Amino acid sequence: MRSETSRVLITTARAQHHEFANCLHTVAGLLHMEMYDRATEFIAELTRARTTKTRRADHVREPVLSALLVGKSAVAAERGVALHIGASTSLPRRALVPHDLMMVLGNLIDNALDAVAAHPVPDPRVDVDVWAEGDTVVLRVADNGPGVPPGARPHVFTEGWSTKQPHPGRGVGLAQVRRIADQYDGAAALDERAGGGAVFTVRLPRALAPEAVAGR
Numbered sequence: 001m002r003s004e005t006s007r008v009l010i011t012t013a014r015a016q017h018h019e020f021a022n023c024l025h026t027v028a029g030l031l032h033m034e035m036y037d038r039a040t041e042f043i044a045e046l047t048r049a050r051t052t053k054t055r056r057a058d059h060v061r062e063p064v065l066s067a068l069l070v071g072k073s074a075v076a077a078e079r080g081v082a083l084h085i086g087a088s089t090s091l092p093r094r095a096l097v098p099h100d101l102m103m104v105l106g107n108l109i110d111n112a113l114d115a116v117a118a119h120p121v122p123d124p125r126v127d128v129d130v131w132a133e134g135d136t137v138v139l140r141v142a143d144n145g146p147g148v149p150p151g152a153r154p155h156v157f158t159e160g161w162s163t164k165q166p167h168p169g170r171g172v173g174l175a176q177v178r179r180i181a182d183q184y185d186g187a188a189a190l191d192e193r194a195g196g197g198a199v200f201t202v203r204l205p206r207a208l209a210p211e212a213v214a215g216r
Contacts (some may be wrong), residue, residue: 087127115145
C-alpha cells in the first residue's frame, strides 16, 4: 500500500517538475526574443489557470486528495489533456482512509487520460467531480475519448481486462477501484458520456470521519 502511494506521489511530483520547467523555458525564450509583453501575458495566463485549479482543489478538504488533484493536473498538461475540476467539487477535510480515496480517484483519472491519449480527439479533456452525500464520498471522472462499447462495459472492472494491447500490468487499475468500492459496500459504475466518451462514478459509503460529517 505504502509503496503504491509513494509511486503515485512521485509520478505526480515529476510531472509538476516537468510542467514547471517547460513554463520557465517558455518565459526565458520569450524574454530572449525580447517579446516582453507576450511573456507578461503568458505568466498571467499561467497564474489564472493555476489559481482556478488550486482554488477548486482546495475545496477538497482532505489534503491527500487535494494534492492528488493538483498533481494530476500537471500530469494531464504533460500529456496535452485539459483536466477540469468541477465547480461543485467539495469535500470535508477528513477521510477515514485517505489512501483508499486517493487510489480510486488516481486510477480513474489515469484511465481517463489513457483513453483520450490513445484515441486523439479535438480538445481532449477529463472532468473530475468529488462531493459528499452525508458520510458517502462520490467520485466521478468523465472523458471525451472513444468511450467503451456496450458489449465490453460489463467487463471493465475485471482484473486483466483492458482495451489496450495485452501487457502484464494492464487491467489492474479499474479492478482495484471495484475492490475498494466492494470493501465499502459501495458501487462502481460506468456510463456513456453525453457527446461521446465515458463517465465513471464510484460511491464509497461511510468514507468520512463522523466529526467531518457533523461539521459540514
